Amino acid sequence: MTERTNSGAVARYRMMRRIRTFEERVGELFLKGESAGSMLHLSIGEEGVVGLTDLMRAGDTFTTHHRGHGVFLGRGADPARMMAEIAGKETGYCRGKGGSMHIADRALGHLGANAIVGGGIPHVVGAGITARNRRQDHVSVAFFGDGAMSQGILYESMNMAALWHLPVLFCCINNQYGMGTRVDRSAGRVAFAERARAFGLAGETVDGADVESVYQAAHTLMASARSGQPGFLEISAFRFFGHARMDKSPYRTPEEEAEGRLRDPVARARATLDAEDQVSPADLDRIDAEAATEMDAALASAIAAPAPGMQTMFEDVYAPGTPAPFAQADRLRAILYEAAP
């Protein structure tokens, strides 16, 4: 057990509140018609992941799935640049090329969100090879959902991490649903950490509604990963809303949703701080209000930000200074007007 400090718990509460509020503003962005599309996957209910992101250090790297806003904020993302990216704007993290599902920031160690289920998982194996070969003290963490537990590449990656003793952690945020399919309809045996242990990884399951439990479990696993014993952490959570913005969750009952939403990591952390740590409700209200102000500003700045210039379409397909794609207009112009080659 690592010591739990009051200030650490408050910081984690603040981060979870920021994530919750950010995701609510993403929903508003969509309702205002300002988001780039409707492929917006909110991490509301999964904020307990902050118990892990809080333990990652500068130099650590990570990849996420399509539902990775919370993880990225947990690693220090600027919500204004995130919101701008989700709106497809020039000022976004990826200059409006990636959006919600492909957000990244090399400076913060984010090697990319991924819209292919399991697609980013093997990249942390490679990051682990880099850390090993360069004798760097860095851990690389793959964040993915329960849906990726059915992807073969996860098992290939876990095997390689165990085989080569890489500083890698696999983090499954099990929100109980892969799109509309509950885990007990996609797995013959829902005991994900057991699978990891079978590969030789340190595997744990923890209640994601209790961020401090996540913090304790992640502390042990991150420390062992840093010393070359890769691990697997299943954070059990509940996806409060539909798969994406257009999903009204017809595949589950209102009763199930109501019960699931009782597993609210933000509310629970607030209640715990109030009861055990003597943080006053006024102080907690102030944290909430600051998050609201910050995310309101992020939303407004994203809406006001400029769209990317049309010429940027051809940039970044290949590295600067190397042959770029031949634009269609140039090709047609050449056919029509450039006579003898």
Place this chain on the structure above:
Amino acid sequence: MTQTTYREALRQALIDGMQADSDIILLGEEVGLYGGAYGVTKGLIDMFGAHRVMDAPISEPAIIGAAIGAAMTGLRPVAELMYVDFIGMAMDQLANQAAKSRYMFGGQIGVPMVLRTQGGTGRSAAAQHSQSLEAWMLHVPGLRLVMPASVSDAYHLLRQALEQPDPVVFIEHKGLYTLKGDITAEPEAPWGAPLVRRAGDDLTIVTWSRMVHEALAAAAALADVGITAEVIDLRCLNPLDDAMIFASVARTGRAMIVTEAVVTGSVASDIAARIGERCFDWLEEPVLRIGGEDIPIPVSPALERGSIPSAGLIADAARWLVRREAPQWA
């Protein structure tokens, strides 16, 4: 100038590259103790150690995926895919991850890796070990694609691939590993530039990889009957500076693209379309595509040979194109 083999030239390029750049690692099935299925990495694990020459489990998606992650974080991995036919296992990592990361992430994260693999017929390896799948790669923006035909290109294009900022698919030909030749002191042509392997005035033959040698044999036979064929080796399919092709076709007025791949949906089809677009006014005859039959590769040596272009077929087609001399089989 050193007389060597295509296989040894590739091996030497890896050795020289790895000695020059300590960030280069090799990752693949049987690249270490076994020395590579075709012997290209023989002895490298002893020279560079198991942390730089990594024998991987039979996990093609994660091999390429791990190479991507290593490239994103500062290494320069060479992933080996034992046969290009196996790319179906790993196409997501190649096409959705390696190729698109730089773009999706707004230019922040490049993937400077090389995927070494080999393809083609010639060993009766049958339908799942003999294909020419370069069209699959060329159809994905973000990937560079190289297919060396000569010993010197095997060396220099691999050295150049190891310096590219973007993912390079490097497809060797299993029928060329024993080819002998010289490694020239300097590359025969710049990265991305085609090379005229034989000059001629009557028709332009555009080809790459092993078919370069069939085309050259055809050109030699055609010379005996007074037809001079210009043979252009593309070498790099992406990037590809196609101006040389257009200049040649504008001069000869006749063009043929020769590929070992099945014709339908092939790179040859794309080159033919480009010639049609850019050289329309200079063409005396239709642009011909000579390729593999639209069938899976059969194991029978006779059927395998018969399913892909030969020097004889190329020469026959050239005589029809230049002189309207119908071949016997037509």
